[in-house]
Amino acid sequence: MNVPPFLFPAFDAPLPPPESGFLGGFSFTIDLKWLPYILGALKPLCVPSTYESDGDRAAFEALSLLADVMRQVVPVDCNDITFAIDGSNHLIFTCGDNDPVDLGNVRGATGATGATGATGATGATGATGATGSPGTIILFSSGAGTNNVTSTETDMSSHSIAGNTLGANGDVLQCLFGLISNSVAHNRTIRVYLGSVKIFEQANIPGGTSFQSVRVHITRTASNAFKALVEVLHHNSVADNTYMQNNGFSLDLTTAQTLRLTVQVASGANGEATILQEYIAKIPA
Numbered sequence: 333m334n335v336p337p338f339l340f341p342a343f344d345a346p347l348p349p350p351e352s353g354f355l356g357g358f359s360f361t362i363d364l365k366w367l368p369y370i371l372g373a374l375k376p377l378c379v380p381s382t383y384e385s386d387g388d389r390a391a392f393e394a395l396s397l398l399a400d401v402m403r404q405v406v407p408v409d410c411n412d413i414t415f416a417i418d419g420s421n422h423l424i425f426t427c428g429d430n431d432p433v434d435l436g437n438v439r440g441a442t443g444a445t446g447a448t449g450a451t452g453a454t455g456a457t458g459a460t461g462a463t464g465s466p467g468t469i470i471l472f473s474s475g476a477g478t479n480n481v482t483s484t485e486t487d488m489s490s491h492s493i494a495g496n497t498l499g500a501n502g503d504v505l506q507c508l509f510g511l512i513s514n515s516v517a518h519n520r521t522i523r524v525y526l527g528s529v530k531i532f533e534q535a536n537i538p539g540g541t542s543f544q545s546v547r548v549h550i551t552r553t554a555s556n557a558f559k560a561l562v563e564v565l566h567h568n569s570v571a572d573n574t575y576m577q578n579n580g581f582s583l584d585l586t587t588a589q590t591l592r593l594t595v596q597v598a599s600g601a602n603g604e605a606t607i608l609q610e611y612i613a614k615i616p617a
Contacts, residue, residue, distance in 0.1 A: 343376070349383040349390035374398050375438050378415070378423060465616055468506075471497070472612040481513070481595050481605045485523065488607050489593040493526070495586050498552040502617025507548035509593050510608040513541065521596045524548055524562055526581075527589035532562035534575040539597070542568035546593060556582055 362370065377394035380387030395415045414426050421439035426432045472491050479486055489509055498505060513520065519539050524532035524546070537544070545565040553559050559580045566573040583589065591612065595605050 343382065346384045347382060349386040350393070352386075352389065371398065371401065371435070374401070375423060375435065379438050381439075381443070467616075469614040469616070470611075471614055472610065474610050475608075479595075479605060479607075481520070481597050483597060485521075485594045485596040486605075487592055488595050488605060489591075489610050491591050491612060492588050493585070493591050493612075495588050497614055498550070498558070498585050500617050501552055501554060503552045504615040504617075505548070505550040505591075506613050506615055507546075507550075507591065508609070508611045509544075509546040509548075510610075511544040511546065511595070511605055512608055513539075513544070513595075513605045519598050522546065522564055523592075523594045523596075525590070525592040525594070526550065526558075526560075527583050527585075529581045529583050531560040531579065531581060532564075532577050534564055534577070537564070537566055537575070538568060538571065538573065540568045542566060548591075552585070553580070556584055556586075558583060558585070 374394065374397065376382050378391050378398060380391045383390045399413050399415055413428075416424050416426075417438060418424050421437050423435040423438040424432045425435055471493070479488055488511065493505065497503075511522075519536045521533065521535040522537060522544065523530060523534075531550070532548070543566075547563045547565075549561040551559050557580065559578070561578045562576070564575040566575070593607075593610075
């Protein structure tokens with residue numbers, strides 16, 4: 333059978349704490365036989381949970397009151413009285429060097445958990461994070477187009493690049509062109525221009541039916557200063573060839589400039605060249 337620590341609770345509900353401060357003393361006389369009962373009745377007042385609020389202060393004052401009573405009624409000479417609650421929640425009375433006196437359990441079982449409080453107000457919105465770098469920006473993309481190629485230099489692709497497209501150091505202009513040529517046996521020359529600057533020229537590319545992949549990579553390194561890497565991959569039934577040129581150049585790209593890809597065959601030869609695909613994009617720094 334389980335018996336609660338207080339079989340007969342002293343109070344039905346927590347009490348308002350006594351006001352702080354000393355209001356004056358009083359005394360009365362009782363029959364000594366009632367002393368243990370009165371001391372026992374004081375014990376609940378030494379527990380903080382007895383009070384609605386300010387429980388620690390009120391319980392401490394009650395302990396002090398109990399100490400004063402014990403000091404007056406304990407039949408020993410003692411000027412060092414202490415009260416403490418041990419690990420088992422028992423109130424322990426000590427008087428100087430005398431043996432401690434266990435005054436019993438002064439703390440009941442833990443009460444039920446109270447209801448969850450209301451949700452607090454939403455905090456302020458945090459600062460906006462840094463703007464991420466933009467992704468690749470497609471400037472131009474197109475399918476097939478055929479031009480008649482002669483010994484005169486012929487544009488296969490020509491597109492205007494708006495001013496300030498490469499407005500920051502590290503900005504990149506990336507281009508890819510796919511060409512297929514007919515069976516004209518004569519060698520051919522491929523050139524790439526940006527504005528007035530020729531950034532690539534490769535002569536003596538073998539003739540015959542062939543395919544060329546032209547990759548252009550232009551990087552801004554400083555104001556009006558750029559570095560170009562151009563690679564031509566050539567394939568025909570005879571051999572595969574790779575041509576690559578890397579060079580720096582100066583040009584005012586704050587104004588629009590034309591990007592051109594040209595093809596020219598050897599003197600006296602005519603034929604056709606088809607640009608299968610062209611792709612121009614900006615990759616921001």
